Amino acid sequence: MLSRMLGPLAVICLGAVVMFVFFATLGGIAPGDVVWLTIVVGLLTVLFAVRSLIVRHELGARGSQATMRSVNSLRERRGF
Numbered sequence: 706m707l708s709r710m711l712g713p714l715a716v717i718c719l720g721a722v723v724m725f726v727f728f729a730t731l732g733g734i735a736p737g738d739v740v741w742l743t744i745v746v747g748l749l750t751v752l753f754a755v756r757s758l759i760v761r762h763e764l765g766a767r768g769s770q771a772t773m774r775s776v777n778s779l780r781e782r783r784g785f
């Protein structure tokens with residue numbers, strides 16, 4: 706159950722980081738004015754990077770067949 710929730714949570718984390726960077730680039734958010742938000746987005750970035758590295762390691766080492774099956778089922782569902 707937890708592994709099914711990590712995929713959407715990773716997408717939400719990535720979306721929040723992209724939105725923050727987008728609005729900071731446009732000047733809508735000054736990262737120095739909202740320090741707490743900058744810290745939260747930094748933590749989300751680190752969590753997403755750690756999850757991506759773990760998935761990359763599992764897929765590269767072929768150590769976890771469950772991860773391979775879940776990724777393969779996602780690919781089959783999308784038609785790849």
